[in-house]
Structures are given as C-alpha cells and as structure tokens.
Amino acid sequence: MEQSSSYNKETIQHQFDRKCKLALQGEKIDYERHLSYRQKHEILFCELSKTEFWKLSTVDEYTAESYFLADEQFDVKIKNELLAKAIETLTERKKEVIFLSYFQGMSDAAIARKLNLVRSTVCEHRTRSLELLKNTMEEYGYENYR
Known part of the structure; x- marks a missing residue:
C-alpha cells in the first residue's frame, strides 16, 4: 500500500x-x-x-517672458527683450515700416502704396531701421553683460 x-x-x-x-x-x-x-x-x-x-513635443510660452508693442495699427508680441527695447527706440515711421515689412510680410512696394511713399524711401527706412536696431541691440547687449 x-x-x-x-x-x-x-x-x-x-x-x-x-x-x-x-x-x-x-x-x-x-x-x-x-x-x-x-x-x-x-x-x-x-x-x-x-x-x-x-x-x-510642446513648448510652454508665458506672457511674462514676452513683450508687447502696440499702437493704433499694430499689436505685436516679441519674445526677445533686447529686440523689444531696440524697436521702442525707433521713430514711428521707422517702426511702421519694420512692422509692415517683417511682422505683416508686406513688400516694399505694398508698404509704399499703403503709406503714400516712394518705394526707394521705404527701402531706405527699412535699411536704416535695421542698422539702428543692430546698433541699439549691441549697446543694450553690451550694457547687460558688464
């Protein structure tokens, strides 16, 4: 068993x-x-x-990190503080040309028609504005890194 x-x-x-x-x-x-x-x-x-x-992926954008430039015609959000300060130093006409050209994507001829200017004048305003922006940004940038 x-x-x-x-x-x-x-x-x-x-x-x-x-x-x-x-x-x-x-x-x-x-x-x-x-x-x-x-x-x-x-x-x-x-x-x-x-x-x-x-x-x-996604990138969070905070309004505290952006700068808003606004007048009668434009309401522009700029992420770079240095660029925003430099644009503020421009005259109204130069600002207008820069905004229309770079933020609205308009050609010099279209800007000239809109502002009742000669196209070469618009080109000159844009060129000088860019020079002023560059110089201003270099000055501000230099001051910030001292």
Missing part, C-alpha cells in the same frame, strides 16, 4: 511540474509576442529624427 501512495505522490508532483512548465512556456510565448509587437509599433525617442521629435 505504501508503494502506491508514494507512486501517487510522485505522479501528482510530476503532473504539477508539467503544468507549471506549460504555464511558464505560455507566459514566455505571450511575453515574446508582446516584445515583438512593441518592436514593430514603438520607436525610441533617440531614434526619432529632429522633425519627428518636435512634432511630439
């Missing part, structure tokens, strides 16, 4: 071991299937191109 009870225990243990091994094999197959799916459908951030990466 003792032999059969020992035989039954051994048989039950073998059956249990077999079931455990089958369960682990099934888990292994499921895990490998999951890894294969992830490999086909997921991409690491380091493998993305810069354009793809920037499509997925």
Whole structure:
C-alpha cells in the first residue's frame, strides 16, 4: 500500500511540474509576442529624427517672458527683450515700416502704396531701421553683460 501512495505522490508532483512548465512556456510565448509587437509599433525617442521629435513635443510660452508693442495699427508680441527695447527706440515711421515689412510680410512696394511713399524711401527706412536696431541691440547687449 505504501508503494502506491508514494507512486501517487510522485505522479501528482510530476503532473504539477508539467503544468507549471506549460504555464511558464505560455507566459514566455505571450511575453515574446508582446516584445515583438512593441518592436514593430514603438520607436525610441533617440531614434526619432529632429522633425519627428518636435512634432511630439510642446513648448510652454508665458506672457511674462514676452513683450508687447502696440499702437493704433499694430499689436505685436516679441519674445526677445533686447529686440523689444531696440524697436521702442525707433521713430514711428521707422517702426511702421519694420512692422509692415517683417511682422505683416508686406513688400516694399505694398508698404509704399499703403503709406503714400516712394518705394526707394521705404527701402531706405527699412535699411536704416535695421542698422539702428543692430546698433541699439549691441549697446543694450553690451550694457547687460558688464
């Protein structure tokens, strides 16, 4: 009798071991299937191109970091403090030409028609304004880095 009870225990243990091994094999197959799916459908951030990466990202913009220049015609948001200060130093006519040219994207001819000026005058205003902006920004920049 003792032999059969020992035989039954051994048989039950073998059956249990077999079931455990089958369960682990099934888990292994499921895990490998999951890894294969992830490999086909997921991409690491380091493998993305810069354009793809920037499509997925966002940049917070805070109004405290922006400067608003406004008058009767324009309401412009400028992110660079140095540029905003430099634009403030321009005369109204020069500001108008810069705003129309760079913020509205108008050509010199279109600006001339709008402001009743000669196109060469608009070009001259724009050129001198850019020179003034450059000089002013260099001065402000130099003062800020002392």
